Amino acid sequence: GRRFVVVGASLAGLRAVEAARKSGFDGSITLIGAEPHLPYDRPPLSKAFLDGADLPAFRGEEVLRDELGAELVLGTAATALDTTAGTVHAGEREFGYDALVIATGARARTLQGTDGLRGVHTLRTRDDAQAVRRALDAGARTVVVGAGFIGSEVASAARKRGRDVTIVEALPTPLVRAVGQTMGAACAALHTRAGTDLRCGVGVEAVEGEGTVERVRLTDGTVLAADLVVAGIGAVPATGWLAGSGLTLDDGVVCDETLFTGAPGVYAAGDVARWHNPMFGRHMRLEHWTSAAEQGAVAARNALDPAVAKPYSTVPYFWSDWYGSRIQFVGVPATDEVRVVDGGPGGDHFVALYREGDRLAGALTLNGQTQIMKYRGLIARGAAWTQGLEFAGRRRSAAM
Ligand code: FAD
Structure with missing residues (x-):
């Protein structure tokens, strides 16, 4: 056979x-x-x-x-x-x-120079997650390196468990490549509102400790006390x-x-x-x-x-859960134009559309579960940017 x-x-x-x-x-x-x-x-x-x-x-x-x-x-x-x-x-x-x-x-990409230091983890496998969970059980002061989706979810989970959490992000705004500048900032606001200490535009100089992590030294001279360091750096x-x-x-x-x-x-x-x-x-x-x-x-x-053999064709889709809110993205984060068409970056709900040329290329929602797949369908059908805006307008008036 x-x-x-x-x-x-x-x-x-x-x-x-x-x-x-x-x-x-x-x-x-x-x-x-x-x-x-x-x-x-x-x-x-x-x-x-x-x-x-x-x-x-x-x-x-x-x-x-x-x-x-x-x-x-x-x-x-x-x-x-x-x-x-x-x-x-x-x-x-x-x-x-x-x-x-x-x-x-x-x-998972690992933090350089942390080999063998206890309390420093990535989060890709079940065994990784088990180790992070044990540290959170023990009440760890948590430093997350990287404000991407996984790092942000870890921060959110640690806050939910009442832990002090600092996120260190090298870029001035998180998630720029994933969702663009404006919407990256809008997502970052969720951290601040939940009491997570988000520090952007600063790198990790060294992760230090005697056998077990004790502190994280940042490139701006700040020293953060830490029992748990989770690297979410891709x-x-x-x-x-x-x-x-x-x-x-x-x-x-x-x-x-x-x-x-x-x-x-x-x-x-x-x-x-x-x-x-x-x-x-x-x-x-x-x-x-x-x-x-x-x-x-x-x-x-x-x-x-x-x-x-058949081709595999798709409109990319992912979700991420932070602080009880759901972020969803469909398509590609085109940069010709990003327009918030519903809600506002500071609130509990928003919809933002991404334009590439005259086409609707992407959509990002915060707590927009009832809409996101509609946008995915529009993108799959090659909808024009104006169709995306019209659809958003109809949704808004239906909601009023
Ligand atoms: P993987 O899940 O990476 O599995 C690959 C497997 O191959 C692993 O078990 C690995 O050990 C094994 N392997 C590697 N090398 C070898 C080898 N040489 N020989 C044999 N085996 C090997 N996506 C979303 O859309 N939404 C989310 O909210 C979301 N959350 C996530 C949270 C976490 C913590 C992680 C890690 C991922 C998340 N993802 C999410 C992404 C999603 O889980 C991945 O896209 C998905 O797991 C990919 O599946 P895969 O089978 O291609 O690869």
């Missing part, structure tokens, strides 16, 4: 396995994952999990083994890919494949194991619009994949839950039936 191998046992990898069986594939499936855990969901790690919530696996071991008939090779990192022989090397074993999905995601695609494979690696595994890497039978999905998104006519690498899940399924179907 044919052999389907998936490397990376998280969201995209799991969806790949499920889609393979759903499409009727009856050959062997092997799921290889570096972490010892069954696939689990990451978004709760920086949210409810830090407040004591459980984190169940997506699927039980019986479902994966018996219903989906997958061989699980967990706690084992793949170390090499040979695209000529059609093999993956992992933990002293060689796995031959006819179809392969690469779903190794991304790993993630890098986990492609180290693909060195020498011949695949094109450029901030991720470069793929065409069908998630095909160019090597026979080899597709990529999720945070590790930089693919050509036909909806926007450009290559993108997203670190968003929804696209990772969808790409896992598409990559599996395409890998198993390349003759009818």
Whole structure:
């Protein structure tokens, strides 16, 4: 029978396995994952999990083994890919494949010079989150480095638990690349209102302590006492194991619009994949839950039936939860114009639209759950900027 191998046992990898069986594939499936855990969901790690919530696996071991008939090779990192022989090397074993999905995601960037210092963490895995949660349980004075989405969620969770929190952000305004200057400032206001001490435009000079972190020294001379330091300074695609494979690696595994890497039978999905998104006519690498899940399924179907491979096209979407509010973004943060069309940056609700040329390119909402997918639909249909504004106007008058 044919052999389907998936490397990376998280969201995209799991969806790949499920889609393979759903499409009727009856050959062997092997799921290889570096972490010892069954696939689990990451978004709760920086949210409810830090407040004591459980984190169940997506699927039980019986479902994966018996219903989906997958061989699980967990706690084992793949170390090499040979695209000529059609093999993956992992933990002293060689796995031959006819179809392969690469779903190794991304790993958190770490703070330089903090190796071995207790109390300094990143937040990417269940084990990371467990360590951060224990520190919060113990009442840690918390310093978060980086006011991106994950750092902001950690700050929010720590405030909810009554901890003193300082965020140190090197840029003058947080989230500029993600949502632009004005809206980055609007999101930053949520921190200040919740009592988080947000310091922008200042870097970390050193993280110091005897074995365990004691203080963070900033480039402006400030010294912050700290028992817990969480670095939320971004993630890098986990492609180290693909060195020498011949695949094109450029901030991720470069793929065409069908998630095909160019090597026979080899597709990529999720945070590790930089693919050509036909909806926007450009290559993108997203670190968003929804696209990772969808790409896992598409990559599996395409890998198993390349003759009818279908493109994966999407309007990027992500959400983030801060201080009981939900931030949602769809599209791309185009900078030709950003206009607040509802609510205000200082309040509990707003909608901002992003223009690229004469097109509606993106939308950001704070507590706008009933609207955001409408904007996603408009962007998917290639709506003009004026259509976006008209839609917002109708929403406003309907609400009055
Ligand atoms: P990952 O989830 O990164 O999984 C990759 C897996 O591959 C890992 O288990 C890794 O150990 C394994 N691996 C790596 N290298 C190897 C190797 N060589 N061999 C074998 N296995 C390997 N998105 C949103 O849209 N909204 C949110 O609110 C949100 N919150 C988040 C909060 C946190 C704390 C984090 C970390 C992410 C969040 N995300 C959120 C992003 C979302 O979780 C990711 O987009 C998604 O997990 C990507 O799935 P993936 O399967 O591509 O990669």
